[in-house]
Amino acid sequence: MDKKKIIMCRCEDVTLEDLHKKIDEGYETFEDLKRLLRVGMGPCQANTCGQLIQKELASYLGKKVNDVKPHKARPMLQGISLESIAKEAKK
């Protein structure tokens, strides 16, 4: 299948081709790719693309999945509006 048509990160529309190009440039961890391609920075926060990209990094680099570090999960667990936090914080 055409690598340009395989979406790896649907929040940020990053394709398998984008991913391979960056890995070929020497960026070999999820954290590198996140910063340069925005994978995992969208609303799902890598809940969808995280494992997909971990597996792809393993297969493309010839490593075991266990040897590819998963992405760093950061707060929030889900999106919460600023005003709802502000409202609760004032109580």
Place this chain on the structure above:
Amino acid sequence: MKKHVIIVGAGISGVSIAYHLAKKGVKDILVIDQGYFTNGATGRCGAGIRQQWATKMNCLMAKKSMEFFETAEKTLDYDGSIELKQEGYLILATTKDEEEQFKKNVKLQNELGIPSKVLNKEEALNIVPHLNPNAFLSATFCHTDGHLNPFKMTEAFYKASLALGVQFHFFETVKDLTVEDQLVKKVITDKEIYETDILINAAGGYAKEIGELAGVDIPVYSENHEILATEPVEKLQGPMVMSFSKNIYCQQVPHGAFLMGRSTPNQTKGHDISSSWQFLDEMSQTVCDIMPLIGKLNIVRQWGGSYNMSPDHQPIISKAIEVNNFYMACGFSGHGFMLAPMTGLLMSELVLGLKPSMDIESLSIERFNNQEAVHIEKSVV
């Protein structure tokens, strides 16, 4: 292994120094970084670039750096976009004292050729209509300030340096420095031992520790500054909105997300960069006070990063006093990203003994021995 120049830290300062040295013909440069690409303060910063400062040195470095950014894609022959967006910084004055200080700041900035101006409330509201008119008195605005993507800008310097023959080792940690006859002779990492002629400390949050390895006392410390990002939305806001008294900076990046941060009062010194709910509470209340509309947005992520604080909140770009081939670019106090082009240029001139592009005596580490010479930069969030 022998390397002529070793730079510790591949953040924006390290890559800019590497590029400027290599551009001047220096060969055999190695940059060592302990983690992944932009793992430190550069990749954690708020992506703002401004020239509205209260001290002459910060103004001049920021202005000349902005001139570099404006043509950086071409200069560095970058294959991506550094996402430069010059739609200004709107700095809110919320007290009478701040109004007085800002008038002085603008006068200084104008004298140095920075096109900032004082705006009354109505003029500020014309630029950012969703500001709460009751939350501020007046503002200053510089239309050439703005946004720059920290990852892409670092990559642009990184790739240009690679093309000039600079070597980079990521995921390698400097463990010790061997000093003999007041010279760093060896750099010992967790992977290799290098002999070197010149050591440059651009280790950001860890600059003090790298100094200690060579017996160089650098009066800096690190502290965690937190930040968050919202979901991306249609364009709502052109400039960065900032207030020192309300303790906030907030901008919409070209991608659509809003980034906002504040400093934590009485923050503990150290390398902790974790996220706190207290930050969310305070940040949310501040932004809802100043810009209620932004309060509607969902937060998607929060994180922290190190400010490497110097006693006067201005950079240290200097040769060490104790060790003759030890140089440092540190203590940027949260603003190393926007000053990086000048950091690299000035450091390359210092190392090569060339005439500096601007007088950098006041950036020398020796300034802290003379307290009267220290002018503290107050325009910091």
